[in-house]
Amino acid sequence: MNPNVKPDDFMVDAQGRHVPVANIDEVDLLRDQTVRAIVSQAQQLQSQMRDFKASAHADVQEFVDLSAERYGVSVGGKKGNLTLSSYDGTLSVKIQVSENIRFDERIQAAKQLIDECIHAWTEGSSSEVKALVEHAFQTDKEGKISIGRILGLTRLRIDDPKWIQAMTAIRDSMQVVDTATYLRVYRRDTPQGPWVAVPLDLAKL
Secondary structure, eight states: OOTTOOTTOEEEOTTSOEEEGGGSOHHHHHHHHHHHHHHHHHHHHHHHHHHHHHHHHHHHHHHHHHHHHHHOOOOOOGGGOEEEEOTTSSEEEEEEEEEEEEEOTHHHHHHHHHHHHHHHSOHHHHHHHHHHHHHHTOBOTTSOBOHHHHHHHHTSOOOOHHHHHHHHHHHHHEEEEEEEEEEEEEEOSSTTSOOEEOOOSGGGO
């Protein structure tokens, strides 16, 4: 018996029962200790990565503000996207902003207008477009419509007033739910070499 274990020491199992430590197999105790140690280290690493991301964003923003102040130029790109490179061209930091978009109820009006277009056109001239529409409005297992496939319809050049109205309804139905900001770091051996991402994902290390 472990001399460090007191008679009244116990652990809670997965069913919520209080089990005396003296009655727990040593392998189970070792497994518990191993898991807890790894999870604790992972949580510390997560905290460090969170601090790094905040610090890196602050450093980039400080540079952007300084550049705008001293030189009167705008460094930022569209929707906050930004790329900074080292003087020798071998290191790069990218800030990318991604929008999470969904459609509101007006997408149903757009679908109705599109259906009316297809019914009004002759069968031969609308078969391909009909297949595209049916594919675009297919939902996934969660009942969501693909943003990419729907936007693909807006790129079709169809000179029909009702179709144009439907495309307007699609654009009007798009709502930005939230945005996510990503920090990506790249390096390369020479200024002409290919960029290689510096992985911050455990699975890619």
